[in-house]
Amino acid sequence: MKSKKTLIVYVALLLMTVYLMVVLFTRSKESQTVLSRDFSDIENSGELNIVTDYNSVGYHVSGDTIAGFQYELIKALERDWKLKVNVFLENSLEENLSGLQQGKYDVVARNIPVNTQLREQFNFTESINLNKQVLVQRKLAFNDSVAPIRQHLDLAKKTIHVHKDSPVILRLQNLSHEIGDTIFIVENARYETEQLVMMVAGGDIDFTVCDEVVAKQLSEQLPEIDVETDISFTQMESWAVRKDSPVLLDSLNGWLARFLKSREFQKTYKRYY
Structure with a gap:
C-alpha cells in the first residue's frame, strides 16, 4: 500500500516536471519569436x-x-x-x-x-x-626609436588591443593565418576604439586597429600616432x-x-x- 502511494507521488512529480518543461520551452520559443516588420x-x-x-x-x-x-x-x-x-x-x-x-x-x-x-x-x-582598417601605432620619435611596422609578417607575436566584439577581430584572425603565426588579440570591453587610439598615443598599449577615416582625423590631434599601415583591403x-x-x-x-x-x-x- 505504501509503495503504491509512493509510486503515485513519483508519477505526479514526473508529470509536474514535464509540464513545467513544456511551459518553459513554449515561453522560450515565444520570447525568441520576432514579428516581421517591413x-x-x-x-x-x-x-x-x-x-x-x-x-x-x-x-x-x-x-x-x-x-x-x-x-x-x-x-x-x-x-x-x-x-x-x-x-x-x-x-x-x-x-x-x-x-x-x-x-x-x-x-x-x-x-x-x-x-x-x-x-x-x-x-x-x-x-x-x-573604407579600410589601419594599424594604429606610435611613430619612431615617440616609440624609443622603434620604427613603425610596415609588413604584416612583423605582426607575428604582437598584441593588438581592440574593442570587444569589434568587426576587425575576424580580419586579424584571418591575417594571423595569412602570415602563419600568432597575433594576440585583446578585446577591451571598457574602452571604445577612439579611447584605445589615445592609449596608443600615451604609450599604455602598442597597437590597435581603426577605420582609416577616423584614424586620420585622430592623427591630427595626436601627433604621436602612425596610421599608414593598412590591415585590410578597401571595403564597401x-x-x-x-x-x-x-x-x-x-x-x-x-x-x-x-x-x-x-x-x-x-x-x-x-x-x-
Whole structure:
C-alpha cells in the first residue's frame, strides 16, 4: 500500500516536471519569436528605428549640437520619408546586429565592413562609402626609436588591443593565418576604439586597429600616432536590415541611389571625409 502511494507521488512529480518543461520551452520559443516588420509596417507605425554608433565621424555631440556623417544621412532620410526616426546609440556591432535580428531596430546605420559571413545573415544596402582598417601605432620619435611596422609578417607575436566584439577581430584572425603565426588579440570591453587610439598615443598599449577615416582625423590631434599601415583591403560599407525586410531594403536602395548623387550628400561627405 505504501509503495503504491509512493509510486503515485513519483508519477505526479514526473508529470509536474514535464509540464513545467513544456511551459518553459513554449515561453522560450515565444520570447525568441520576432514579428516581421517591413516597410509597410514602418509606414503604418509612422516610426523607423535606427541604431548607430557614437564616434567622431559618424555621430557625436559637440556642445549643444549633434553632428556626424551617419546623423546627417539619418536626418535626410527622416525628412524625405516623412517618418519619425528613433535613433539609438550602441557601439557594439554585435549588439547592433542582435537588436536588428530581435526586431528592436529596423536598420543598422554605421560603417559595417561587409563580408560573406554577414551577408548570409543580413541584407545590406548598396555601398554608401569605401573604407579600410589601419594599424594604429606610435611613430619612431615617440616609440624609443622603434620604427613603425610596415609588413604584416612583423605582426607575428604582437598584441593588438581592440574593442570587444569589434568587426576587425575576424580580419586579424584571418591575417594571423595569412602570415602563419600568432597575433594576440585583446578585446577591451571598457574602452571604445577612439579611447584605445589615445592609449596608443600615451604609450599604455602598442597597437590597435581603426577605420582609416577616423584614424586620420585622430592623427591630427595626436601627433604621436602612425596610421599608414593598412590591415585590410578597401571595403564597401553599407547599412544593414533583416532578411525579412526586402521592401525596406529596396526602399532604402532607391533613396540612396538618389541621395548619393545630390549636392547635399557631396557637401556632407566632404565635411566628414
